[in-house]
Amino acid sequence: MDIFYPFQWVADRLTYDLLGLDPASKLGASVDFFLYDVPKILAMLVVIVFAVAVIRSFFPPEKTRGFLSHSRLYGGNVLAALLGVVTPFCSCSAVPLFIGFVESGVPLGVTFSFLIASPMVNEVALVLLLGLFGWKVAGLYLVSGLTVAIIGGIVIGKLDLEDQVEDYVRQIKVGESDAVELTWAQRFAYARGYVADIVGKVWPYVVGGIALGAVMHGYIPTDALAKWAGPGNPLAVPVAVLMGIPLYSNAAGIIPLVSVLTEKGVAMGTVLAFMMAVVALSVPEFIILRKVIKPKLIAIFISINFVTITAIGYLFNWVLR
Amino acid sequence: MIIKVLGSGCANCQKLEQVAKQVVADLVLDAQVVKVTDMGEIMGYGVMSTPALVVDEQLRLAGRVPTYGEVVTILTRDQ
Structure with a gap:
């Protein structure tokens, strides 16, 4: 049985019984879609973000650094990409x-x-x-995200760009510190704070994105966009990746929108590539990284990401059609 | 007692600074809250995730904003 059935039941009752909308009407379809998705996504966010935060409390960056120091090419890249998923990271800590x-x-x-x-x-x-x-698309996204990270890191490693690190970085003396071990009470307190912080920040985007998505779901004819952004247009992927770069802060609002885009005929690989660009390539992050690396490496970093993400988009358009 | 809040000025660092100042004021502690933003100095404590809390040159917490009660515990335990 679908574990989200209760959400669908409540949405149906509200839309069709309480509001008296016709299930076959455009308005009915849109309202039902909205009332189903918003509570479902917010509930999932609370549960999963909490679980992720508890897991992350076991992987402070000090510990991750220990795993990775003096690691080698290839093996080290795979390990680093995996640790990147579980180590808590916010772009404001990117420099230290x-x-x-x-x-x-x-x-x-x-x-x-x-x-x-x-x-x-x-x-x-x-x-x-x-x-x-x-789960299939989520899994694909996870695997391809890791692939981009592993390939990108290997290429940068191969290019021998150590001279592109800002000179002052090497002069800083890093003190010794052991990661402070947390108690379970502290882990849960951390996770609670993390949920409040993340969900508090993204919920307006989620609601807004789903609302707009619901309108599109009801009113735009299926496959309306297939002509421009379907699997037949080879330019769709790079254009989608370029469009994704300036949209970072709205990642939470964009995914509900793109989920509707796939219904309207945009190819799945194009959508996945777009999302990766939204989440992984952001101007604020480039500016922060500029503090520790020189412009040439920033440009290489952006180019490698652009190329790998675009390639993954093409791959999925080809595989998933 | 010298309490240092380490961080480059992000929202969480300001939150931690507020909590620390509040605790010092509420408990009338003989302490000074100092904000450290210099990256070299932050790294000197071996901190890789901000915000971090250093009490009398000892790193007590890094990478998260503690609750009010936790800061109370940290600041009163040593006295």
Whole structure:
């Protein structure tokens, strides 16, 4: 049985019985869609973000650095991408994290695998994908996010760009510290605070995105967009990736919208590539990273991400059609 | 007692600074709350995730905003 059945039941009762809308009407379909998705997604966000926060409390960056220091190309990149998923990371900590990694002997390419995976495979994106697209697409997104991070890090490692790290970074003396071990009470308090913080920040985007999505769901004819952004248009993927770059802060609002776009004929690979660009490539992050690396490496970082994400988009358009 | 709040000025760092100042004021502690934003100095404590709390040169907490009660415990335990 569908575990979300109760949400559907409540939405149906509200829409068709309480509001008296016709299930066959456009308005009825849109309202039902909205009343089903909003409570479902918000409930999933609370549960999953809480669980993720508890898991993350076991992987402070100090511990992750220990795992990765003096790691090698390839193996180190895979490990870094995986740790990027479970280590708590916010872009405001990117600078101390980068310095800490580099100073303790984590190779540059391995550091970048971490820096790409960490924002890309984030719990909010995964929850929305799971809730709106199902586990297959969420799983594909997870695997392809890790792939982009691993490939990107390997390429940067191979290019031998250690001279592109800002000079002052090497001069900073990093003190010794052991990660402070938490009690279970502290882990739960951390997770509660994390949920309040994340859900408090993203809920307006989720509601707004789903509302707009619901309108499109009801009123735009199915396959209306297939002509422009369907699998037949090879330019759709790179254009989608470019469009994704400036949209970072709205990741939570964008996924509900793109879920509707796939219904209207936009190819799945194009949508996945677009989402990756939204989440992983953001101008604020480039500005923060500019504090520790030189412009040439920033440009390489952006180009590699652009190319790999676009390639993944094409791959899925080809595989999933 | 010198209480240092380490952080580059993000929202969470300001939250931690507020909590620390509140605790000091409420408990009338003989303490000074100092904000540290210099990256070299922050890294000197081995901190990789901000905000962090340093009490009399000892790192007590990093990478999260503690609750009011937790800060009370941290600041009163050593006295």
